Amino acid sequence: xxxYINWAILAPGRIAKSMATAMNGVKNNALKNIDGxxxxxxxxxxxxxxxxxxxxxxxxxxxAYGSYQELFDDPQxxxxxxxxxxxxxxxxxxxxxxxxxxxxxxxxxGCSRQQxxxxxxxxxxxxxxxMEAMWTAFNPCIAQIKKEIQAGTIGxxxxxxxxxxxxxxxxxxxxxxxxxxxxxxxxxxxxxxxYFSMIFADFSPVKEYSSSVRMFKGIDAxxxxxxxFQNQIMASFQSAMxxxxxxxxxPATIYGTKGYITMENFFMVQKAQVYTYKNIWGPEAQxxxxxxxxxxxxxxxxxxxxxxxxxxxxxxxxxxxxxxKSENLCSMMDKLRQDWNMKYPWE
Numbered sequence: 171x172x173x174y175i176n177w178a179i180l181a182p183g184r185i186a187k188s189m190a191t192a193m194n195g196v197k198n199n200a201l202k203n204i205d206g207x208x209x210x211x212x213x214x215x216x217x218x219x220x221x222x223x224x225x226x227x228x229x230x231x232x233x234a235y236g237s238y239q240e241l242f243d244d245p246q247x248x249x250x251x252x253x254x255x256x257x258x259x260x261x262x263x264x265x266x267x268x269x270x271x272x273x274x275x276x277x278x279x280g281c282s283r284q285q286x287x288x289x290x291x292x293x294x295x296x297x298x299x300x301m302e303a304m305w306t307a308f309n310p311c312i313a314q315i316k317k318e319i320q321a322g323t324i325g326x327x328x329x330x331x332x333x334x335x336x337x338x339x340x341x342x343x344x345x346x347x348x349x350x351x352x353x354x355x356x357x358x359x360x361x362x363x364x365y366f367s368m369i370f371a372d373f374s375p376v377k378e379y380s381s382s383v384r385m386f387k388g389i390d391a392x393x394x395x396x397x398x399f400q401n402q403i404m405a406s407f408q409s410a411m412x413x414x415x416x417x418x419x420x421p422a423t424i425y426g427t428k429g430y431i432t433m434e435n436f437f438m439v440q441k442a443q444v445y446t447y448k449n450i451w452g453p454e455a456q457x458x459x460x461x462x463x464x465x466x467x468x469x470x471x472x473x474x475x476x477x478x479x480x481x482x483x484x485x486x487x488x489x490x491x492x493x494x495k496s497e498n499l500c501s502m503m504d505k506l507r508q509d510w511n512m513k514y515p516w517e
Contacts, residue, residue: 325428327424
């Protein structure tokens with residue numbers, strides 16, 4: 171049995187650069203819990219050979235391919251990180267699974283629950299590892315925040331609030347503004363708000379939800395969502411393509427009966443502040459603890475190390491970001507889009 175994984179990257183774009191940086195970091199033993207020799211940077215595939223070769227040279231991959239099919243046909247490829255825009259995930263993932271490659275697919279894995287179900291069904295049929303690359307699930311700062319909550323510092327959680335708003339000018343060539351490419355705030359940004367809420371609601375089923383949306387040329391430019399979980403925790407969030415956050419970050423607050431926890435850039439949080447109330451009434455609170463968990467590399471290393479070890483152990487599913495969690499996440503986004511009458515052209 172092999173004691174390493176030959177990793178490949180499909181589509182060497184912006185997010186692929188982040189993963190390639192993490193791969194090099196893990197290979198160079200940036201993490202204590204995994205031997206760097208288990209990671210091998212093997213191949214990169216693009217529809218443009220020159221682009222693939224430049225990426226391979228920059229990030230120390232052994233091979234570069236000018237087509238995805240060449241990557242699928244290479245018997246030395248063990249696992250593929252699918253990094254193209256999410257409108258293309260379905261075709262890329264299905265082709266990789268049919269070629270008997272393990273898959274780590276950038277979020278959202280599927281643009282709909284129907285797509286996701288076909289992916290997971292084929293992965294299970296072929297006994298292959300498949301995971302949506304939801305890096306938030308593996309963030310060490312999130313784990314520390316959960317420990318603080320479990321210790322009872324802020325009491326019983328009542329509400330989770332977050333905002334993920336980016337101000338990007340309209341560009342008809344931008345995939346985020348294209349219905350044909352599954353554009354909009356929800357799948358690109360709001361997915362993080364939903365998953366963050368689910369994490370701190372202990373993945374309790376959603377009992378009720380409500381939402382508002384501002385549509386623009388077939389995509390959700392802005393949305394506001396309220397979730398009510400069966401364990402009585404409430405969540406509220408906004409995500410937007412064309413509006414900024416006044417704080418110049420993407421903030422989140424977890425409110426409890428005894429205090430609250432605040433953070434910036436919740437989707438990639440590395441620092442958080444824990445406050446407790448000074449009185450039984452009113453907003454006055456005191457800072458009791460700062461949580462500081464800087465990334466070993468850039469945050470992508472944790473999901474990469476997890477997927478690598480699971481594959482080496484012969485497992486086909488994560489026990490942290492499970493397929494069921496991906497299913498619940500995707501189903502929630504389907505329900506919201508249905509309420510907004512927001513359909514992609516292929517649906």
